[in-house]
Amino acid sequence: MSTQTTPSHAAGAGPGSTRIRPSGALPRSAARSTWLVARREITMRLRSKAFLISTGILMLAILASIIVGGLLSATSSAPKVAVVSGTSAVVDGVQGLDVTQVESVEAAEQLVRDETVDAAIVPRGSMTDTTGSTDATDATDATDATTQSPPPGQPALDYEVAALSEAPTSVVSLLSVAPQVHLLEPGDDGDGLLSYIIGIAFGIVFFMSAITFGSTIAQSVVEEKQTRVVEILLSTITARELMAGKVLGNSILAFGQIAVIAVISALGLTITGQSALLGALGAAIAWFVVFFVFGFVLLAALYAATAALVSRQEDVGSVTSPVTMLVMIPYFLVIFFNSNETVMAVMSYVPFSAPVGMPLRLFLGDAEWWEPLLSLAILALTTAVVIAVGSRIYANSLLRTGARVKLRDALRG
Numbered sequence: 001m002s003t004q005t006t007p008s009h010a011a012g013a014g015p016g017s018t019r020i021r022p023s024g025a026l027p028r029s030a031a032r033s034t035w036l037v038a039r040r041e042i043t044m045r046l047r048s049k050a051f052l053i054s055t056g057i058l059m060l061a062i063l064a065s066i067i068v069g070g071l072l073s074a075t076s077s078a079p080k081v082a083v084v085s086g087t088s089a090v091v092d093g094v095q096g097l098d099v100t101q102v103e104s105v106e107a108a109e110q111l112v113r114d115e116t117v118d119a120a121i122v123p124r125g126s127m128t129d130t131t132g133s134t135d136a137t138d139a140t141d142a143t144d145a146t147t148q149s150p151p152p153g154q155p156a157l158d159y160e161v162a163a164l165s166e167a168p169t170s171v172v173s174l175l176s177v178a179p180q181v182h183l184l185e186p187g188d189d190g191d192g193l194l195s196y197i198i199g200i201a202f203g204i205v206f207f208m209s210a211i212t213f214g215s216t217i218a219q220s221v222v223e224e225k226q227t228r229v230v231e232i233l234l235s236t237i238t239a240r241e242l243m244a245g246k247v248l249g250n251s252i253l254a255f256g257q258i259a260v261i262a263v264i265s266a267l268g269l270t271i272t273g274q275s276a277l278l279g280a281l282g283a284a285i286a287w288f289v290v291f292f293v294f295g296f297v298l299l300a301a302l303y304a305a306t307a308a309l310v311s312r313q314e315d316v317g318s319v320t321s322p323v324t325m326l327v328m329i330p331y332f333l334v335i336f337f338n339s340n341e342t343v344m345a346v347m348s349y350v351p352f353s354a355p356v357g358m359p360l361r362l363f364l365g366d367a368e369w370w371e372p373l374l375s376l377a378i379l380a381l382t383t384a385v386v387i388a389v390g391s392r393i394y395a396n397s398l399l400r401t402g403a404r405v406k407l408r409d410a411l412r413g
Contacts, residue, residue: 014243033237037245038252045216045253055257058208059264066268079170080117082108087121087159094381096174112164119168121175124160196338198281199360202288203331206355208325209257209292210299213250216306218247218298218320220396225311230398239395254296258289284363287372288355291379299327305346305390308397309405319404330356337403339367349375 045051061288080098083091084105091099100117102108105127108120161171224230233242262285269278310319330353337343339358347357348367358375361367393410 033241034244038249041249063264074385082111082120086123119171120162121273148281149186199334199338202356203334213254214303217303221307239398240391243394288359291355294379294383301387301390305393308394311401326352351379
């Protein structure tokens with residue numbers, strides 16, 4: 001069968017677009033060729049038992065962590081205290097105490113000894129002659145705080161706390177009267193630990209997805225070069241279509257994984273009765289998905305382009321290490337600078353860290369309404385530039401085997 005060659009200098013062709021096809025065969029459109037490669041990538045991954053098992057373990061781990069955390073917070077019991085008629089007014093309005101009313105001090109003491117309650121709140125001096133007296137010399141500082149004489153100018157406490165063997169610090173802290181605090185430079189309200197956990201969650205999801213699928217793309221590119229399969233593929237499609245298909249296929253898998261994680265997270269929060277947290281996270285998660293789409297495509301293009309520079313699997317790690325560092329930077333920045341508004345603001349505009357920084361700032365309420373739009377525009381423009389440069393490197397390096405291709409040579413063509 002005769003063949004015909006489409007020269008690389010033909011109209012609309014560029015570096016890496018040379019291809020040979022059987023004479024008389026109908027040319028494929030670029031979109032169709034790209035989708036064929038993408039479908040091949042998706043099929044191969046879905047047939048991999050290792051991929052399916054690892055994905056299943058990840059999903060179960062996420063669901064289990066949400067459910068266990070919610071159940072633990074829901075089942076954590078409030079400190080139990082016993083009160084008599086003379087001290088019932090002490091606990092009025094105090095949140096976080098499980099109060100049991102008893103008829104006498106002796107009954108309250110017995111509940112403490114039976115470990116039915118954590119402590120008893122009784123009139124001051126009513127238990128000074130008992131072995132469990134809080135006036136004993138070995139009492140802890142927290143318990144002594146309820147029996148010592150108050151500072152000058154303050155009224156004496158008319159009650160004391162009785163416990164079995166250890167000072168009930170949780171009860172004492174709830175009964176303590178906190179002074180009024182005036183903040184000269186008040187900050188934003190919010191749970192610092194919660195924001196830290198949310199930031200870590202965004203960072204881990206972005207980090208794991210980019211590393212997992214980016215490494216898959218890099219290994220696939222080098223494997224096709226090493227086995228010369230790429231020469232067969234390029235006889236039908238262009239190098240740019242091949243790269244686009246690889247990026248598209250793995251991006252679809254990554255987006256599907258993110259969507260499943262979002263659904264599982266919402267399900268877990270709903271089951272454990274954390275609907276309020278789910279409502280607060282809704283907008284941040286939506287923006288994270290949008291930013292993730294562009295950020296992942298950017299990194300996937302970089303992984304494909306850099307992997308095309310080498311021809312051996314042993315060299316993949318070294319050539320893709322700069323891209324891996326770009327993925328790791330946002331993760332570590334969130335860990336160490338979570339509470340630093342300046343660092344987080346800069347992160348939200350840097351393309352490689354914006355998928356983590358901007359959603360977190362939106363959750364904390366630190367970003368204006370126009371900031372995510374500007375950050376997304378910068379990310380989209382950067383992604384387009386990286387795809388253009390990356391496809392040129394990929395096309396100019398794909399058929400070069402042997403020694404590592406220099407980046408300058410790959411750019412020149």
